[in-house]
Amino acid sequence: MSAIIFDVLPIFIMILIGWLTVKLRLMKAEIGDALSEFVFKIAVPLLLFRTIAKADFHGASPFRLWIAYFSGVAVTWVAAHIAATRFFGRDDRIGVLAGVSSAFANTIFIGLPLVQRTVGDKGLVPLSILIAVHLPVMMIIGTIMMERAEHKIAGKKERSIAKVVRQIAQNLVKNPLVIGLAGGAAMHLLGLTMPGPVGAIVDQIAGVAGPVALISLGMALEKYGISGNAGIASVTSAFKLLLLPACVWAASNLVGLASDWTAALVLISSVPTGVNAWLIANRFGVGHSLAASTITLTTALGAISVSFWAFLLGG
Numbered sequence: 001m002s003a004i005i006f007d008v009l010p011i012f013i014m015i016l017i018g019w020l021t022v023k024l025r026l027m028k029a030e031i032g033d034a035l036s037e038f039v040f041k042i043a044v045p046l047l048l049f050r051t052i053a054k055a056d057f058h059g060a061s062p063f064r065l066w067i068a069y070f071s072g073v074a075v076t077w078v079a080a081h082i083a084a085t086r087f088f089g090r091d092d093r094i095g096v097l098a099g100v101s102s103a104f105a106n107t108i109f110i111g112l113p114l115v116q117r118t119v120g121d122k123g124l125v126p127l128s129i130l131i132a133v134h135l136p137v138m139m140i141i142g143t144i145m146m147e148r149a150e151h152k153i154a155g156k157k158e159r160s161i162a163k164v165v166r167q168i169a170q171n172l173v174k175n176p177l178v179i180g181l182a183g184g185a186a187m188h189l190l191g192l193t194m195p196g197p198v199g200a201i202v203d204q205i206a207g208v209a210g211p212v213a214l215i216s217l218g219m220a221l222e223k224y225g226i227s228g229n230a231g232i233a234s235v236t237s238a239f240k241l242l243l244l245p246a247c248v249w250a251a252s253n254l255v256g257l258a259s260d261w262t263a264a265l266v267l268i269s270s271v272p273t274g275v276n277a278w279l280i281a282n283r284f285g286v287g288h289s290l291a292a293s294t295i296t297l298t299t300a301l302g303a304i305s306v307s308f309w310a311f312l313l314g315g
Helices: 002-023 029-054 062-087 092-103 107-118 121-154 161-173 176-190 196-207 209-223 230-255 259-269 276-284 288-314
Strands: none
Touching (some): 002 107, 002 288, 029 107, 029 196, 092 121, 092 230, 092 276, 092 288, 107 121, 107 259, 107 288, 121 161, 121 176, 121 276, 196 209, 230 259, 230 288, 276 288
């Protein structure tokens, strides 16, 4: 257990360092935003590019991995939606946001450095396969469900699924993560290797992706906090940290994923809620406090929950 704690604790200490840096006014929060841009647009895309370019998939199919993960997402999302609308009496828009907040893992800023540290570079392969579809799937479903909820409640005009998918697809084509994954896949399929100097540069930039991501996330947490909705946010946080990884673990075993891939998926699913929940709330102008409170609570409790799942997986 002590070995697990020493693997997990530095992840959250770096987040704490980023938060304290802004809280103590050692740096402005805007610097954290700039670091996030660097991580999202340069460091992580190069890490994903290198991982896929050099990956050995051992003939494994990605479909079982996607089925295992998104089965857990579906169960957790539905449970959170029911809890928000039936038990807390909120409308369907908050129900959708509760589902997003409970099921949208922070795969890039926390999941990536966590898996790399605990599972190793071999864990980055299933993570990269998941990242390839995670953002588009979650954003498409979240956007469609939120628009339908708004149509039901406020009578707003609902866009067709084709229009939603087309808009998100246009955004994804320019997404640095997608570009990095596509470039790595092309290198892998063509059997190409990077020249020595280029490979060294890519390795050095990719190597800072994890630490810089964690510190920039900590610096961004200052803008969230817990602002009401403590009851419902506690439920969505519990679903995110406990129900989602439990469902992913069960589904991974049912479809027969390899132990390394199962460990990577469960650990990814056990990390705090991603900032995309806040972005969806901001896009539709509803549920800001629920998204913010869930992000803050899951990040504060994440070290305990992640250590718990790492211990179970190690056992």
